[in-house]
Amino acid sequence: MRAHRVPLGFVFRSRAKEEKATADKAGVTDSKQTRDPQAPKGRPTPKRSEAQTQRRSVANTPTTRKEASKRQRDDRRSAMERQRAALASGDERYLPARDKGPVRKFARDFVDSRFCIAEFFLPLAVVILVLSMVQVGSLQNIALLLWLVVILMIVVDSVGIAIRLKKQLATRYPDLPKKGAVPYALMRTLQMRRLRLPKPQVKRGERP
CATH class of the missing domain: 1.20.58 (Methane Monooxygenase Hydroxylase; Chain G, domain 1)
Known part of the structure; x- marks a missing residue:
């Protein structure tokens, strides 16, 4: 019997088509996976609770000297209010040091x-x-x-x-x-x- 010879060009074209199809499937699979835009590349997406904690800490961090001084004034004011309430109620937690x-x-x-x-x-x-x-x-x-x-x-x-x-x-x-x-x-x-x-x-x- 006479063997049929397969052209080399046909073999290479078939391999190229298979590799392209495999790459397309991988691309579709990756696109279906959602990734947090804030997550760095190459790292797993953080949980929702961790992401909320990170956003909250970033939002609460003063960015300018004016905001930092305002935050300190607010903290002092709230501490004084707690102290006045403690002087009226006798709450030991917020009394001045001389009264504790x-x-x-x-x-x-x-x-x-x-x-x-x-x-x-x-x-x-x-x-x-x-x-x-x-x-x-x-x-x-x-x-x-x-x-x-x-x-x-x-x-x-x-x-x-x-x-x-x-x-x-x-x-x-x-x-x-x-x-x-x-x-x-x-x-x-x-x-x-x-x-x-x-x-x-x-x-x-x-x-x-």
């Missing part, structure tokens, strides 16, 4: 739970000042005597508060630093109850 801690809280409650003579100093000072301005010798002598009596009573009451507070703190918080707690409490006694900050959290007569 169980020792300072107990010192405040110790003072707020009782009557202190020092808290009436300002009203008494106004009365004594009015009496001293009256051009009557006897009233001026009474005003001077009242000054001495009020000051003496404040000193005696403050010493008693300091001694009792020291004992209570030593018993309740033996392992915590108590430096400055007594002067802190005595300064609070000089303020009228309704003007004290942080606001009193206990009633009069209610022991902390």
